[in-house]
Amino acid sequence: MKNFFIASRIEMSLYTLSLHRISKNDIGIVGGKASNLGELAKIDGIQVPGGFCITTNAFRRIVSENKELNALFNLLGELKADERKKITEISAQIRSIIENIFIPDEIKKEIAGRLMETGEKNAFAIRSSATAEDLPTASFAGQQDTYLNIIGENEILKHISKCWASLFTERAISYRIQNDFDHRKVYLAVIVQKMIFSDVSGILFTADPVTSNRQVVAIDASFGLGEALVSGLVNADNYKIRKGTIIDKKITSKTLAVYADAHGGTKESALRSDFVNKQVLTDEQILYLERIARRIEEHFDYPQDIEWCLAGDQFFTVQSRPITTLFPIPGGIKQYLGLKDDDRQNRAFVSVGHQQMMTDAMRPLGLSIWNMTSSRSMFDAAGRLFVDITSELESVAKRNVLVNVLGKNDLLTKDALITLMQRDDFITIIPEQGGSQLGNKAASARDFQELADYDPQVVPELIRRGEEAIAKLKQEISSKSGVELMKFIEDDFKRLTSNLWNPQSFGVIMTGMNAASWINEKTKEWLNENNAADVLSQSLPNNVTSEMGLALMDVADEIRPYPNLVGCLQNENNKKFPENLLQFQEGKRAYEVIQAFLEKYGMRCAGEIDITKTRWSEDPLMIIPAILNNVRIFTAGAGQRKFEQGKEEAIKKEQQLLDRLKQLPDGEQKAKETKRMIGLLRNLSGYREYPKYNNVCHYFIYKQALLKEAESLVRDGLIREEEDIYYLSFEELRRVIARNSSLDSLTELIQKRKEEFRFFEKLQPPRVITSDGEIITGKYNRENLPADAIPGLPVSSGVVEGRARVILNMENAELEEGDILVTAFTDPSWTPLFVSVRGLVTEVGGLMTHGAVIAREYGLPAVVAVENATEIIKDGQRIVVNGTEGWVRLSPGKSVAARNTGSGDCG
Secondary structure, three states: OHHHOOOOOOOOOOOEEEHHHOOHHHHHHHHHHHHHHHHHHOOOOOOOOOEEEEOHHHHHHHHHOOHHHHHHHHHHOOOOOOOHHHHHHHHHHHHHHHHHOOOOHHHHHHHHHHHHHHOOOOEEEEEEEEOOOOEOOEOOOOOOOEEEEEEOHHHHHHHHHHHHHHHHOHHHHHHHHHOOOOHHHOOEEEEEEEOOOOOEEEEEEOOOOOOOOOOEEEEEEEEEOHHHHHOOOOOOEEEEEEOOEEEEEEOOOOOEEEEEOOOOOEEEEEOOHHHOOOOOOOHHHHHHHHHHHHHHHHHHOOOEEEEEEEEOOEEEEEEEEEOOOOOOOOOOHHHHHOOOOOOOOOOEEEEOHHHHOOOOOOOHHHHHHHHHOOOOOOEEEOOEEEEEOHHHHOOHHHHHHHHHHHHHHOHHHHHHHHHHHOOOOOOOOOOOOOOOHHHHHHHHHHHHHHOOOOOOOHHHHHHHHHHHHHHHHHHHHOOOOHHHHHHHHHHHHHHHHHHHOOHHHHHHHHHHHHHHHHHHHHHHHHHOOOOHHHHHOOOOOOOHHHHHHHHHHHHHHHHOOOHHHHHHHHOOOOOOOOHHHHHOOOHHHHHHHHHHHHHHHOOOOOOOOOOOOOOOOOOHHHHHHHHHHHHHHOOOOHHHHHHHHHHHHHHHHHHHHHHHHHOOOOHHHHHHHHHHHHHHHHHHHHHHHHHHHHHHHHHHHHHHHHHHHHHHHHHOOOOOOHHHHHHOOHHHHHHHHOOOOOHHHHHHHHHHHHHHHHHHOOOOOOOEEEOOOOEEOOOOOOOOOOOOOEEOEEEEOOEEEEEEEEOOOHHHOOOOOOOEEEEOOOOHHHHHHHOOOOEEEEOOOOOOOHHHHHHHHHOOOEEEOOOOHHHHOOOOOEEEEEOOOOEEEEOOOOOOOOOOOOOOOOO
């Protein structure tokens, strides 16, 4: 039994510790809340009510000795978050047992001794303190219980048991399941603290919880005890302070307060009429609280969520925890610019992920490699990359370029930038000081406005060169290993970046884009027709991404005629796909076609700009849903028919436009110019998708070589598993491969980054964020939309109504004919689903992002940048998508349930 306990390093007591003896290093024996209280008590000028903590040793003892509890813990470990009924049943059983467990005499004796030291006749607050609580990556706020104004030893012991039991409330269990915490590895300590009979209580945040601005302190204050405010029982005043100045006050109508009852516990009381609309804190008290808040924040070196109370003229701090909802400020900027810690120039950052249609968190290796292939330095925050745009904001000319370039891709980013630029006191405009990289790239885009007449054969030639480079890379990298491999990959990165901005390649892309813009602008001016280029963009030649979607339709043609093969794909335990198709006589051809598909497209996956993401070749099961959708929805030869139909519609549209133009004044000339632009659009625009495909091919070759190198690192005991290299930057991996790294520190670093990544995955990245951490949001400023319409960016014309399928992972997609795909974002890997749907809605995207390009080529009405689309629109709900005007509307009527498929007949 003695090995089960963690003996205190600080005192001889096994089960209790004085609060003033606790530090941040004791979280394992006192939990997060008590650990933070111990730290608060050490800060000069911060008053913390006295008391003690019953350590996790006591909890471990009573739990470990009960066989019935351990059996219930086993059941708990098998539950999922949506199994509400079972969670409720097991929670009730566990809490009942813990509340009625006899507390051993030695634990009671220690508690009694502490009560005598603190004053046993005092009233106490009994607070839970879990080991997984008040952490930077998970607050667990409000998951365990607090009891106020508890008087007498027997009542205190009773409420200590209640606190222990509250570790297993339904909300606490569900929260742990959702955050992937092991129930058996979370323990509870209990804080017994002198009760403060406060006149005023409240909460403050050292960063504005609405805007995330780290320079603004936000305070909520109400009369009476603070737990009423935390639980939402009473109204509160709200004050905001920035650098010693109150910048906002909201005085609410307060009718109720909660106070301590003379007999123990608490009671609700109506406020006196003269208190109802009274400002709870004076201005002097508000500013004093701000100073306290900044002192606490400085000690913890992280924005804090603080609970405080005021008794007489004395402020007490009763809790402080990290604010876990803040998106981090992009890091590394000061080192990059050579700034000191006290330099306070305001800076602004724009999200790379929103431009790339990949807002998921990336692991360190993915971040560093994507950064290496960029032409501009980027800064990471929560696994996402951001570009510092401060220099552009300092120049009027560059501001206009910035808004035009980024705004063309994302209207919400554009509006956020305009909002920021309207703040005269944020970034001062200064005289021009040389060109900026973003400005130069934008200038390059303008240089192609003349729409050069490239030979149509330029695109096949560029693709041929790209394929030769891929073949050469495969051949040369095969003989490289160790440090030589890292140097080889680094050099290839440089070639890749150089090719990305090759004048001819870039010119072809820009000419195709500008031709589309010219057509839309002129047909609107001359014919009053919107988005004419959308139809003209259908079935373009040399589009590697749209060809991929059609190729998967061909795969379905080889499977559809054979029920055995279809059943095999439907089997949920189909772990050996596609090899298990070979067990059927008719499966050989299907296997060969799938292998050919994976050979050409197997390097793709969702979020493919992150080298650490699992590719289709690594897990072919990911493409099964798309194949089955095609089997179910289409008939043989549908892929080729779809391409030909789109081509015919484009040709027909071209002829219609030219005929109409010829009827206008100067019609022959207008028709001639338009025909030229249509030729540029159709001959060149398909190439838009190839550079990224080429990049992803390179990435996959790098990845295979790096994983092979990781095998030797595992054999030498430097890392535990091959995928541990994903949690190292490229430069860190180079040092590890050179055997220039400490094993202990490396293992610790990798584990820390794995935990951080799990936390980062839950955060939503902003489009624009400042160096104060403030998130600048944009909005659509559009009139004449239907009253109930949800606005977005129109990227592919047409109007369609159908069943919404809200799908967040492509591998979970199951579609029926006529469905409309609703998702957070798409990249080329989602293209196989586009052939199966009638429309597209995404939360992220722009006019020239991959999803928009392919939607136009397939003739799908599409609206992107629809904020919170996957939350507002419910799976199965009927919706209308207007890809011409840019809105989505929920249709009246019943939702349509998603279809369930059965399992197949092979394992």
